[in-house]
Amino acid sequence: AAGVIQSPRHLIKEKRETATLKCYPIPRHDTVYWYQQGPGQDPQFLISFYEKMQSDKGSIPDRFSAQQFSDYHSELNMSSLELGDSALYFCASSLGGGNEKLFFGSGTQLSVL
Amino acid sequence: AQSVTQLDSQVPVFEEAPVELRCNYSSSVSVYLFWYVQYPNQGLQLLLKYLSGSTLVKGINGFEAEFNKSQTSFHLRKPSVHISDTAEYFCAVSDGGGYNKLIFGAGTRLAVHP
Numbered sequence: 001a002a003g004v005i006q007s008p009r010h011l012i013k014e015k016r017e018t019a020t021l022k023c024y025p026i027p028r029h030d031t032v033y034w035y036q037q038g039p040g041q042d043p044q045f046l047i048s049f050y051e052k053m054q055s056d057k058g059s060i061p062d063r064f065s066a067q068q069f070s071d072y073h074s075e076l077n078m079s080s081l082e083l084g085d086s087a088l089y090f091c092a093s094s095l096g097g098g099n100e101k102l103f104f105g106s107g108t109q110l111s112v113l
Numbered sequence: 114a115q116s117v118t119q120l121d122s123q124v125p126v127f128e129e130a131p132v133e134l135r136c137n138y139s140s141s142v143s144v145y146l147f148w149y150v151q152y153p154n155q156g157l158q159l160l161l162k163y164l165s166g167s168t169l170v171k172g173i174n175g176f177e178a179e180f181n182k183s184q185t186s187f188h189l190r191k192p193s194v195h196i197s198d199t200a201e202y203f204c205a206v207s208d209g210g211g212y213n214k215l216i217f218g219a220g221t222r223l224a225v226h227p
Contacts, residue, residue, distance in 0.1 A: 035215075042203060042218060043157065043203070043215075043217050054216050058214065086124060092167070101162070104157040106155040106156040
């Protein structure tokens with residue numbers, strides 16, 4: 001069965017550069033969530049989208065923005081990267097905005113040098 | 114505000130021994146509770162969840178958890194662990210109203226030794 005696809009798997013950037021992470025949800029899933037997991041930390045909720053509209057917002061820095069496109073894939077754009085942005089970024093998807101099961105992708109490991 | 118406390122950062126245990134990973138939550142509203150497992154360099158995989166109904170929840174890989182409202186706990190148990198259970202385990206809570214926004218605990222590292 002198709003799972004949540006994230007690309008790239010690994011990304012290396014330098015300070016002050018920009019990065020774009022992509023997330024392709026499970027087919028027919030209409031809700032996408034982004035989480036950030038720092039080294040040895042628990043995942044922190046960043047932002048979510050339902051039917052292409054932002055549905056909730058967590059601890060997402062102003063330097064980051066995200067959107068969900070008409071095909072339901074989502075992109076997380078990160079500008080003016082800082083060393084502290086180095087983390088594993090997870091995307092999850094679900095069907096509907098209720099408490100349906102979340103499916104997580106394998107994550108994008110971002111390293112800022 | 115919701116929060117999750119995982120009382121043990123690391124739990125070492127021998128293979129075939131029973132294990133309990135502790136989780137306490139705080140919330141002023143009804144909650145939904147989850148346990149996720151994270152293997153090295155992998156994403157989060159749902160072990161089990163409590164939404165309503167029976168307080169004893171059975172999940173994958175032989176794990177189970179019991180929701181205790183009076184003690185605000187949702188401890189994870191397995192009667193006999195395997196080497197392959199070595200991983201990071203996260204307890205999470207959702208109030209059900211925020212489009213599944215999960216608040217995670219700090220995680221418990223389960224290390225199973227032969």
